[in-house]
Amino acid sequence: MNKMIKWALVLVAVGGAFYFGFNLKEGQSTRGVIVTTSDNPLFAGGSETTLGTTASTGKVIEVRDGENIQNAVNVANAGDTVAVYPGTYKETVYVDKDGITLSGVIVGGEWPKLDGEGVKNDAILYSGNNVTVENFHISKYKGNGVFGQAGNNFVIRNNIVDDAGVYGIFPQYGKNGIISGNVLSNIADAAIYVGMSDNIDVIANEVFDSVAGIEIENTRHALVEGNYVHDNTGGILVFIMPGLPLKTTYDVIIRRNFIVNNNHPNFGAPGSAVAGIPAGSGIVIVASDDVVIEDNIITGNNSYGIGTTDFGFFKSNDKDVEPNPDRLVILNNVMSNNGEDAAPLIKSLMALQMTSKGPDIADSGAGVDKCILNPGQYRTVGLSNYYTCDFASSTSYATRTMTLSEPAPAFKLEGASAEDFERELGRHTYYGICSGCHLDDDVLIGPSVAEIQDQYLGDLEGMSTADVREEVDYAAKAISDYIANPVRVREHLPPMPTQNYLSEQTRVAAAKFMLSRNKKLPMLRKEK
Amino acid sequence: MWQVGPKIKHASAVITASFFVGAMTVPAAYVKPSDDPAFTLKTHCPPSFHLTEDNSCQFSNMYMMYKSLENVGTGGLRKGIPDPRDGFTPQEIDLGRYLFFDPALSKDGSMSCASCHDPDMGFADNRARSIGITGEEVSRSAPTLWNSSFLNIYFWDGRAASYEEQMLGPLYAENEMGNTREHLLETLNGIPEYIRLFKQVYDSDGISLDQVYTALAAFEGSLISLNSRYDQYAHGYHAALSEKEIAGLNVFRSFVARCAECHTPPLFTNQQIAVIGTPEPEGMRRDIGAEAVDGDKTLRGGFKVPTLRNITKTTPYMHSGRFETLRDAIEFYNKGRGHAVGKDEELEIHWHIHEPDLTDDELDLIVAFLGTLTDENFKPETPKSVPSGLPLAPASANDI
Numbered sequence: 001m002n003k004m005i006k007w008a009l010v011l012v013a014v015g016g017a018f019y020f021g022f023n024l025k026e027g028q029s030t031r032g033v034i035v036t037t038s039d040n041p042l043f044a045g046g047s048e049t050t051l052g053t054t055a056s057t058g059k060v061i062e063v064r065d066g067e068n069i070q071n072a073v074n075v076a077n078a079g080d081t082v083a084v085y086p087g088t089y090k091e092t093v094y095v096d097k098d099g100i101t102l103s104g105v106i107v108g109g110e111w112p113k114l115d116g117e118g119v120k121n122d123a124i125l126y127s128g129n130n131v132t133v134e135n136f137h138i139s140k141y142k143g144n145g146v147f148g149q150a151g152n153n154f155v156i157r158n159n160i161v162d163d164a165g166v167y168g169i170f171p172q173y174g175k176n177g178i179i180s181g182n183v184l185s186n187i188a189d190a191a192i193y194v195g196m197s198d199n200i201d202v203i204a205n206e207v208f209d210s211v212a213g214i215e216i217e218n219t220r221h222a223l224v225e226g227n228y229v230h231d232n233t234g235g236i237l238v239f240i241m242p243g244l245p246l247k248t249t250y251d252v253i254i255r256r257n258f259i260v261n262n263n264h265p266n267f268g269a270p271g272s273a274v275a276g277i278p279a280g281s282g283i284v285i286v287a288s289d290d291v292v293i294e295d296n297i298i299t300g301n302n303s304y305g306i307g308t309t310d311f312g313f314f315k316s317n318d319k320d321v322e323p324n325p326d327r328l329v330i331l332n333n334v335m336s337n338n339g340e341d342a343a344p345l346i347k348s349l350m351a352l353q354m355t356s357k358g359p360d361i362a363d364s365g366a367g368v369d370k371c372i373l374n375p376g377q378y379r380t381v382g383l384s385n386y387y388t389c390d391f392a393s394s395t396s397y398a399t400r401t402m403t404l405s406e407p408a409p410a411f412k413l414e415g416a417s418a419e420d421f422e423r424e425l426g427r428h429t430y431y432g433i434c435s436g437c438h439l440d441d442d443v444l445i446g447p448s449v450a451e452i453q454d455q456y457l458g459d460l461e462g463m464s465t466a467d468v469r470e471e472v473d474y475a476a477k478a479i480s481d482y483i484a485n486p487v488r489v490r491e492h493l494p495p496m497p498t499q500n501y502l503s504e505q506t507r508v509a510a511a512k513f514m515l516s517r518n519k520k521l522p523m524l525r526k527e528k
Numbered sequence: 529m530w531q532v533g534p535k536i537k538h539a540s541a542v543i544t545a546s547f548f549v550g551a552m553t554v555p556a557a558y559v560k561p562s563d564d565p566a567f568t569l570k571t572h573c574p575p576s577f578h579l580t581e582d583n584s585c586q587f588s589n590m591y592m593m594y595k596s597l598e599n600v601g602t603g604g605l606r607k608g609i610p611d612p613r614d615g616f617t618p619q620e621i622d623l624g625r626y627l628f629f630d631p632a633l634s635k636d637g638s639m640s641c642a643s644c645h646d647p648d649m650g651f652a653d654n655r656a657r658s659i660g661i662t663g664e665e666v667s668r669s670a671p672t673l674w675n676s677s678f679l680n681i682y683f684w685d686g687r688a689a690s691y692e693e694q695m696l697g698p699l700y701a702e703n704e705m706g707n708t709r710e711h712l713l714e715t716l717n718g719i720p721e722y723i724r725l726f727k728q729v730y731d732s733d734g735i736s737l738d739q740v741y742t743a744l745a746a747f748e749g750s751l752i753s754l755n756s757r758y759d760q761y762a763h764g765y766h767a768a769l770s771e772k773e774i775a776g777l778n779v780f781r782s783f784v785a786r787c788a789e790c791h792t793p794p795l796f797t798n799q800q801i802a803v804i805g806t807p808e809p810e811g812m813r814r815d816i817g818a819e820a821v822d823g824d825k826t827l828r829g830g831f832k833v834p835t836l837r838n839i840t841k842t843t844p845y846m847h848s849g850r851f852e853t854l855r856d857a858i859e860f861y862n863k864g865r866g867h868a869v870g871k872d873e874e875l876e877i878h879w880h881i882h883e884p885d886l887t888d889d890e891l892d893l894i895v896a897f898l899g900t901l902t903d904e905n906f907k908p909e910t911p912k913s914v915p916s917g918l919p920l921a922p923a924s925a926n927d928i
Contacts, residue, residue, distance in 0.1 A: 074766075094778055096605055096766065121782035127605040142885075143783035150604020166783045173596075173603030173792075198597055243878065245600045245798045271865055271879050315876045316803070316826045410606065411593050424593065427578075431588030433755055436575040436905050501765035 051155050051178045051403050058099075069093045069102070069114075076100050084136070086110035090117060095126040098410065104135030104159075111160065116141030123161075126151050129410045134158045144170045145184070148177075152408040157181045167193040168210070171200070175408040180204050188267060189274055190215035191232070194222060196246045199402050202227065211268040212237050212277065213259075216288075218246045223402040227257045234274065234281035235262040235301065238288045240311065241273055242318035249288035253396045254296060259283060261300040263341075273314070278303045278343030280358065285325050287311040292396045294331040298338065303346045304358045305338035305378075306330065310366035324367040329394045330386075331373045335360040339379065353381055422505075426513030429506050433499070440517055446493060449517045452479070457515065472515050479514070480507035567626065567721055567915055569619040569728065575906040576752040577614060585621060587612040587677070589754055590763055591794050601678065602792045602799070605762040609754075609794050612677040613691065616746035619729045624747025625908060626725070627740060632715050632916035633699065634661055635706035640914075640921045641698070641744070644670040647907050650841025651751065656809060656849025661706040667815060669849045674838050677749040678795055684847045686801050686832045687821045691745035692738075713737055721915035747908075753837050754794070756903035762793065769900055776897025779890045785861070786880045787894065796836035796901065802878045803830040806846045806860055807868035814873060815848060829875045837901045854895050862886050 058079030061072040065087025072082040078099030085105045089112065093102065102124065104112040114123045114136055122143040124133055131148070132155040138145040145161035148154055148171040158181040161168040168184035168191040171177055180203040184191035187210035194200050196218045204226040207213040213229040215237040216222045229235040236259060240249045259282045268275035277284065280302030285291055286309055298305040311323030339358025342350060346358045360378035363370070363386075371389035413421055437445035438452075456475040460468050484507060486496040499507060573585035580586055591609040596602060601610030616624075627633060628641045644658040645651045651673035657665040668684050676682070682694035698704040699712065716722050716735045726735045729743070760768035761777075769777065781788035792798045801818045803826075808814055818830035831847050844850070845857035860868070865881045886894075914920060 092778055092782075094774075096761070097764070121779065121784040125778060125781065129606075147783055149781055149788060150607050170783065173607065175595075175597060196597065196603070241879075243800045243802060245602050245792070245800060246598055269882055271877060271882060273879055316878075317824050319822075319824075409595065412595050412608070413593070425590075428588050428590045428592055431578045432576055432590050435573075435578070435588075436755075439572050442572070501760040501763075501768055503764065 051153060051176065051407075063089075065089075073097075073100060073102070078130075084112040086112050088113045088115050090115050090120070092120055092122055093124045095124070095128050095131055098128040099130045100126075100128060101132040102134070102136070103132070104137075106135055111135065111137040113137045113139065114141075115139055118142065122147045123164075125149070126154070129153055130407065132156075136160070138168075139163055141165060144168070146170070148172060148174050150174060152176050152410060154178075155180075160184075161191070162186050164188065167191070168207075169193070170195060172196050175199055176404045177201075178203065178403060182206075185209045187211070188269065189272055190237070193217065194219050196244060197222075199404050199408070201225070201401055201403050206230075208232060209264060211264070211266060211272075211274045213262065215239065215274075216249060216252055217241050218244050219249055220251055221402045222252045223255070223399065224253065224257060225255045228260075229257055230260040230262065231264055232262045233264045233266045233268070233279050234277040234284055235259040235298075236282070237274070237277070237284045238286070238291055239273065239284075240287040240321055242311070242314050242316045242321060244318075247318070247320045248322075250290045251402075252288060252291045253399060253402070254283060254291065254293045255396055256294075257296045259296055259298045259301065259305075263300070263302045276313070278345060280304070280339075280341065280343060280346075282306060282338060285309070285328060286313045287321065287323055287325055289322075289326045290329075291325070291327075292329045292331065292394070293333060294329075294396050295333065297334045298360070299334070299336050300340075301338045302341040302358065303339060303343045304362045305333075305335045305360040307362045308367070308370075309364040312364075326367045326369055328367065328370040329389055329396075330361065330371070331389060331391065331395060335378055350381065355379075422509045423513065423516075425506060426509035426511075426516075429502065429510040430513045433502075434510060434514065437496075438514070443493070446496060447490060449514055453515055453517075472512060475515060476508045476511035479511035480504055483507055483511070567725060569725060570622040571618055573618050574621060574750040574752075574908065576754075577750065579618065583617050584615050585618055585750070587614040587752075589752070591754060602795065604793055606764075607794060610678045610680070610799075612752075613745060613749035614677070616742075616749065617729065620743050621746040621750050623725050623729050624743035624745070624750075626911055626914050627744055628747050629911050629920060630914040630916050631918045631921040632719065632914070633705060633707065633712065634921075635708075635711065636661065637916070637918050638921065639705060641695075641705075642910070643921045644698070645673050647904075647910060650674065650838045650904075652842040654843060656844050658704075660701070660704040662703050664703060666701075666703055667812075668847050669844070671834055672838060672842050673748055673751050674753040675795055675835055676751065679797075679799060681799055681801075681832055684831045684834075685818045685821050687818075691748055692741045695741060695744055709737060712740070715916075716740065719916050721917075725915065751908065752906050753903045755905050756837065756901050758897075758900040759794075759903070761900070770896075772893060772896050773900050774897075776893035776895070777900075779886065779893045780897050784884045785886055785890070785894065786882075786884070787861075789880050790833045790878075791836050797833045800833055801827055801830040802833050802880075803827060803875050804861075804881050805829060805866050805869045805875050805877050807850050808848050809850050812848060814870070817847070826876045829869075829873075836898060838904065839898050840902055841904070854898055855891060858891050858894050862891060 060081045060083050061076055063069050063072045063084045069084055069089055070091055070093050073095055076082055081101040081103050083103050083105050086107050118140050120141055123138040123141045124146045126148050127150045129152045131151055133146050134157045137160040140163050142165040144167045145164045146156050146169045150173045152175045154171055154174055154177040156169055156179045161184045163186045166189045168187045169179055170193045172195045175198045178201045179192055182205045184207045190212035191207035191210040192202055192214045194216050199221045202214055202224045206228045208231045211233045213232040213235045214224055217239045218241055236254055238252050262282055263280045266279055282298045282301035282305040284307050308325050311321055338360045342358030359381045361380045363382035365382050370386045372386045373389045413424055438449055440449045442448050457471055483499040488495040573579050577585035578588050594606050594608045596608040601608050631637045631640045633640055639661055644653045646653055652670045656669060658670045660666050682688040688694040699707050726739055730739050757768045779785050790798050790802055816828050818827035844852045851857040862884055864883050866877050869875050
């Protein structure tokens, strides 16, 4: 990597994980093509994530000030990049397709800005897999800045989000994602909220002036590393919340973060989960299991540095949640100056310890198998059931990333052959839709499969398997074309409704499956 | 659209009619043989199911192509669905269909499952509260049965975990179908046509209650609605929805409205209990909901998040039908956290109930979007007659 690119990386990426760009048109300046990972192991998402490191294969659709980002998304296909130039865009952008990159182009320090004007709900909504959102300045939305509902293999990086009504960045129900290099402030709930997700890295973000800095909730396998978390009400929260369909949080590493001066008065909405966080909370662990807290700098948090408690923290119960925080590991952390001006609740707790100062580490006592290294250096309360960690077996150093080495698949059929995939797609489409009108050997609403087969396949007697397959391919294509635009051919039966909402691939798969229902074609049948 | 006036009139008509039926000591049809030709049971599976070589109907659907986190079957446009209740034989499902529509299942032969779960009314009854065999209203509304195959909690308060557990409620509650185990068994075993059909399905002499429950579960588990225009959109055909409906989807799933946080695709329920603090109809005491199940005060006033599929077909809305229209039901969420709780009541309102401050236009957009969740393509056929020979119960009590 040459020096020029390195320089660009540092300035443009705002401390982000790694950077991916694309060709600008001739005559447009400054933004080189960078397809690489940073060689800074901290910024590299645990340095071993494979997310976001490959170049886009599709076309680049440019959006300039005065134009509409959504229009570009609507015409984009998987692999395409929507490149948004500096300007102010007042819209909600939604991405319900896979493989789309929304990439802001920062020119001479000018960012593309998404402005919710205090009236729009969310800035960017996505449900697709393999979506990247980068280089946007998002302001004044009533809801969230970047919000994923479903969507695996996401990359949300190098964005500035300020003044969001609920969450700054909130991926939900996604597997395998990275949130890195974002700067978030003045968020009325959690700045970064990883909810009900698996295999997520939250790396090198700056979060401040918000109610919660980073929240990991009902999520498994998360790495929170290298973040600068300051001046929030609570710094980093690891929770299980009640009443959600995913009932666990476990395997979370909080490492090498700066968790400093999180003393902001709580301005959370009444009834929200964070409204109960005392100002001055560094790290809060509720009911979550297998959390490792290692190599953080935790200072100046006026109530406590690390607080751990059980599910009783919440007013509402959930009988399907195991309430205790088990197997917490607290290793080397630099902690000082915490508890200087503890919230009343903490103060009353500490009064029993004959001190008015809040603790570095407080534990309500629930949970088993918790350990701490060198506890003598901290002011603690409630750690009597901790044992001393064995560093070698407890350190999280071996885990470089929680993301997956291969993208999380969108489909259940992992590694299936094209033929098997087509068969499954055909089977599910045929029974899920076509079976409403067609039976194998009888008229339901439409003609029987046997009759359709007779119509589309000639006499196959004596044909080789290869020839039969060719016949079937041809017939399936014909059926696919027909059902996309059917004309009535049987006057005694109702007309067939148009099935053009299915892609050609799906229509062909369903047609092939239907043809394979015929007993003459055993070589196409695999059903037991 | 429903008006208050006619509904009350209908209700009184129903009471009269039910009393009349109830006054007859023995339902006529039990004692005389059925005039119907022998009933035949279907040998093919209902739509959405395929027949295996061992004669069992297995569910199949495009949503089964997708994964979901921890296999919970919830989470977004293209996420998997929970495992369905399937594996029944075609004959068993069809026997369940006859039982479902047969008034012989009630104490006096006056009502069937379909009386409150009418396929022509979204498998509900268009009533605020259903009317039972006594002619009086019960305390809650009949939930739809569409896609109940995928659920793991039943009843508004979530107190049952299976069809078999659930159906004991309406069958034997004195103010619902009013039957007893003994009477139900006696009734069915006195109907030769059922003896014959049960023997065909279960190869047994005589009918057992477990067989009845299983057959009913088989039928209920076959009611699939996953081919709405929304589904076409979700699978990738974006032209299936109008611009307005897509805007509605975006409000629906926004983190301001937060509808999708509990009414999560693909089933449009996350199957959790939520305390949202809706008002009861005038004059009704607060229903404590899930608190009554195991005494958990934090779930006071909590109810199961209902599916929104076919929601336009099942007015009125909420557990006791307080809201006549979808617009009213949606507006409830916009009126502020706890606004209808009452000052003498303490509820732990769900954190997603807040002050979203949506515009009137946005409320209308949500209504427009919910209309895209309608799909009744696979509505089962209502039998013309049932093995007991009893007249089919009125399509719904309020049709009288």
